[in-house]
Amino acid sequence: MSAILQTEGLTCRFGGLVAVNSVDYKLEKGQLASIIGPNGAGKSTFYKLIVGVQKPTQGRIFFNGEDITDVKPHKRVEMGIAKSFQIVQIFADMRVIENMAVAAQQSLTKDRRTFYLSSWKNSTTMQRSEEILKRIGLLNDKEKKAGSLPQGHKKRLEIGMALATDPSLLLLDEPTAGSTPVETQMTMNLVKELSKDLSIIVVEHKMDVVMNLAERITVMHQGRIIADGTPNEIRNNELVKNVYLGGSDA
Amino acid sequence: MLVLAIVLIIMPWVMPSFAVSTDILIFGLFAMGFNILLGQTGILSFGHATFFGLGAYGTAMFLMKPQAVPRVPASLGMFGFVTGIALATAVAVGIGALSLRRKGTYFSLITVAFNMMVYFIFIQNPLDLTGGGDGIIGIPTPPLLFLERWRTPVTWYYFCMVFTLVAVAILRIIQTSPFGEVLKGIRENEERVMLLGYDVARYKLISFTLSGLFSGLAGSLLAFHLNFVGYDTLYWMVSGEVLIITLLGGFRTFFGPLVGAVAYILLKDGLSAITENWMIFMGAVVMAIILAFRGSGILEMAEKRIYKGRG
Numbered sequence: 001m002s003a004i005l006q007t008e009g010l011t012c013r014f015g016g017l018v019a020v021n022s023v024d025y026k027l028e029k030g031q032l033a034s035i036i037g038p039n040g041a042g043k044s045t046f047y048k049l050i051v052g053v054q055k056p057t058q059g060r061i062f063f064n065g066e067d068i069t070d071v072k073p074h075k076r077v078e079m080g081i082a083k084s085f086q087i088v089q090i091f092a093d094m095r096v097i098e099n100m101a102v103a104a105q106q107s108l109t110k111d112r113r114t115f116y117l118s119s120w121k122n123s124t125t126m127q128r129s130e131e132i133l134k135r136i137g138l139l140n141d142k143e144k145k146a147g148s149l150p151q152g153h154k155k156r157l158e159i160g161m162a163l164a165t166d167p168s169l170l171l172l173d174e175p176t177a178g179s180t181p182v183e184t185q186m187t188m189n190l191v192k193e194l195s196k197d198l199s200i201i202v203v204e205h206k207m208d209v210v211m212n213l214a215e216r217i218t219v220m221h222q223g224r225i226i227a228d229g230t231p232n233e234i235r236n237n238e239l240v241k242n243v244y245l246g247g248s249d250a
Numbered sequence: 251m252l253v254l255a256i257v258l259i260i261m262p263w264v265m266p267s268f269a270v271s272t273d274i275l276i277f278g279l280f281a282m283g284f285n286i287l288l289g290q291t292g293i294l295s296f297g298h299a300t301f302f303g304l305g306a307y308g309t310a311m312f313l314m315k316p317q318a319v320p321r322v323p324a325s326l327g328m329f330g331f332v333t334g335i336a337l338a339t340a341v342a343v344g345i346g347a348l349s350l351r352r353k354g355t356y357f358s359l360i361t362v363a364f365n366m367m368v369y370f371i372f373i374q375n376p377l378d379l380t381g382g383g384d385g386i387i388g389i390p391t392p393p394l395l396f397l398e399r400w401r402t403p404v405t406w407y408y409f410c411m412v413f414t415l416v417a418v419a420i421l422r423i424i425q426t427s428p429f430g431e432v433l434k435g436i437r438e439n440e441e442r443v444m445l446l447g448y449d450v451a452r453y454k455l456i457s458f459t460l461s462g463l464f465s466g467l468a469g470s471l472l473a474f475h476l477n478f479v480g481y482d483t484l485y486w487m488v489s490g491e492v493l494i495i496t497l498l499g500g501f502r503t504f505f506g507p508l509v510g511a512v513a514y515i516l517l518k519d520g521l522s523a524i525t526e527n528w529m530i531f532m533g534a535v536v537m538a539i540i541l542a543f544r545g546s547g548i549l550e551m552a553e554k555r556i557y558k559g560r561g
Binding site for chain 1: 423424426427428429430431432434435437438439441442443444445446447448449450
């Protein structure tokens with residue numbers, strides 16, 4: 001049994017609202033899983049708890065068997081958890097290559113002389129950045145300002161930045177939101193390819209996107225997990241149909 | 251850098267006086283230090299007079315008693331720089347650690363509050379260290395390369411110029427380092443930087459401290475430049491001045507603050523010779539420049555023009 005990520009009774013309350021309600025979730029190493037659910041289901045909060053920008057009210061989080069509930073966010077990244085955001089979070093006023101460099105040079109912080117006194121355009125960082133840019137298909141845009149890119153490109157740049165931190169667990173928050181159909185396809189292909197080496201969770205709003213992508217789907221509703229299974233099982237689940245696909249309170 | 255060296259070598263010969271040129275160096279350096287925080291990290295401190303003033307006082311308090319009596323032998327003059335910078339830096343760590351817990355306006359207000367606190371402490375002349383309202387007079391020129399014997403406005407300017415060039419070179423290295431890129435990232439999007447695995451609080455504090463260090467160096471130079479330190483170097487208006495200088499030159503550019511210092515000091519020198527109400531006119535000019543350039547600052551605007559000309 002080798003779960004890369006596991007949560008036990010994870011709960012997050014905002015006043016009277018229970019955004020995440022005693023969630024027990026488990027992700028096996030190498031799995032490509034998805035979490036879906038209607039707006040306000042608690043998906044994004046669940047992510048925030050895992051990366052550590054939000055503190056849980058109750059419950060524990062385990063990464064590779066280690067309790068990380070009280071570990072600071074930046075340390076969790078060093079341990080191998082990376083996240084891309086629902087609303088694009090890039091350094092808009094910096095060039096694409098600089099965006100990648102900031103992401104790719106984290107390991108340099110351990111070597112103070114290099115970190116403070118060498119040029120950021122060092123060969124290690126540049127090589128790594130360009131390699132990833134090539135992989136996400138943005139190498140030709142590297143000198144452009146990140147803020148000037150089309151939405152789909154920005155989304156992929158974000159995934160690229162997450163990749164540059166060398167994660168073992170990648171959390172993607174609606175990676176195709178605002179993308180054109182062509183870009184959506186490109187992103188999905190990228191995710192599929194990445195899943196060969198990584199454990200990935202994709203949070204999605206659009207069900208059709210994940211049906212063809214994930215090997216396992218978890219459905220959240222009002223902070224709870226209401227279903228968990230293969231895409232086919234989820235498609236035929238009555239409860240899911242009710243709350244998600246056409247239910248009155250979806 | 252080479253261009254800067256040439257410009258600085260020629261500058262005093264086209265300026266009204268060498269003393270004005272030295273002022274430009276000192277305030278330019280101060281503003282560049284300030285801009286590590288504002289331009290690069292995206293944090294607006296409104297209390298940087300604290301570190302500028304403490305740099306000056308740290309130098310003066312080590313070398314002199316307030317009554318123009320030396321405290322240490324003249325041969326230790328160079329250590330005045332060390333104590334000035336050390337005092338400014340140490341206090342920057344403390345104030346930074348406390349004030350950086352808040353963001354935006356709250357942060358800026360806390361820095362003003364600390365600024366005023368230090369100001370009022372120093373004006374009280376605690377332990378007869380600061381000279382209170384009289385300040386500290388008679389600070390000797392540091393004995394370097396026989397400078398104390400051959401000090402003229404010309405040699406003194408070039409002495410300060412070497413200091414400034416070295417400081418600017420160090421700032422440049424920091425700005426273009428991986429660390430500098432992280433600071434830029436913090437300016438653009440703090441949370442993203444954190445989720446790329448960086449301890450944001452730590453790097454903000456380092457940025458704040460470096461900023462205080464270079465402001466302190468500028469203050470230390472000022473103490474030697476004027477042979478005097480007064481409580482007005484700690485006044486909150488100085489915190490405003492450095493902001494104006496930086497905005498005037500362009501806070502998004504590396505050399506902007508230096509250009510701003512040229513413009514500001516020249517304006518101040520010119521206007522204050524004409525009228526004692528020079529501040530009114532200074533305000534008008536600054537506002538006109540900022541409005542006309544849409545907040546870009548002189549150097550930024552010039553760069554944009556040049557790029558357009560090429561394109």
